Amino acid sequence: MANEQPPLPSMTPLYEPYYRYTRQRELRMQRCMACGKVRYPFAALCPACHAEATEWARMSGRGAVASFAICHQAFHPWFQSRLPYNVALVDLEEGPRVPTNIVDMRNEDIRIGMPVEAVFEDVTDDLTLVKFKPRKA
Secondary structure (H helix, E strand, O other): OOOOOOOOOOOOOOHHHHHHHHHOOOEEEEEOOOOOOOOOOOOOOOOOOOOOOOEEEEEOOOEEEEEEEEEEOOOOOOHHHHHHHHEEEEOOOHHHHHHHEEEEOOHOOOOOOOEEEEEEEEEOOOOEEEEEEEOOO
């Protein structure tokens, strides 16, 4: 199982630009060009004003932990050697709440409201994921 592939996200046309930017180590998300709302999850229409026009705006990468859980069971073979691992929700300064992992710290030290910043983890040669690490407030 050492060579087991990690579970990978589906590469849909709506998400392809996001992953292209993460590969370049940039956190970008759709921003409505009509009302300015950051769209996440990504969508063809703005959930606030229903406009189509969007741009891929650079995010600060700063946020705060909104919630988290520590997983003690591997729901996919790839996670077995990584137990226990955390799954977190981070509120970005720009508004969206994103699912992620907190890295570079012990699981037992994660706290709600803790300030974090984006880091990038190469999962495969073609895929880079956004994770978050603690930052000084």
